[in-house]
Amino acid sequence: MDLFWHLYQQGRIRHAEDTASEARHNVREQELAVTELERQVERLTIVVIALAEILRDRHGTPIEVIEAKMREVEQRGATLRPKAKRCDECGRVSSPGHKNCIFCGKPLPKEPFLPDPKQQHPGAEQVSAANPAGTAFQGEKPADRPGG
Ligand SMILES: [Zn+2]
Secondary structure (H helix, E strand, O other): OHHHHHHHHHHHHHHHHHHHHHHHHHHHHHHHHHHHHHHHHHHHHHHHHHHHHHHHHHHOOOHHHHHHHHHHHHHHOOOOOOOOEEOOOOOOEEOOOOOEOOOOOOEOOOOOOOOOHHHHOOOHHHHHHHOOOOHHHOOOOOOOOOOO
16 A cells, blocks of 8 residues: 555656646746747847938938827838738638638738738828828938048
8 A cells, every 4th residue: 555655656746747847848838939039139229220320310300200200100000910801803802811811812012011001090091191201201301422
C-alpha cells in the first residue's frame, strides 16, 4: 500500500513539475514576443521621425501641418488591420484574412498599403469631395529642395 501511495505521489510531483516547466517556457515565449514588438515600434518611430524631418527640411512642410495631419488620421480611426473584402467577380463578402473569394475562388482585391480614407470614415468622403487636396495641406508651397 505504501509503495502504491509513494508511486502515486511521485507521479503527481512529476506532473506538477512538467506544468511548471511548460508555464516557464510560455512566459519566456511571451517575453520574446513583447521584446520583438518593442523593437518594431522603435523602428517605426525612427521611420516616422525621419519622414517628418524630410517633409519639414526638404519640402518646407511646417511641423504644425504634419501634426494636424496626424491628428486628422487618428480621428479618422485609420487602421491597417485586415477587414472583410467584397469580391469583384461575384459581389459577395469574404471574412478578413482571405486572399481569394471563399464563394467563387477569384483573387480578392489587395489590401492597400495606405488605408483608403473613404473606407475609414463615412464623413471623409464629403471632406475629400469638397477639398480633394486634403485640408491640412491646402495652400502649402513646397520650399526649394537643397541639392535636390
Ligand atoms: Zn467571388
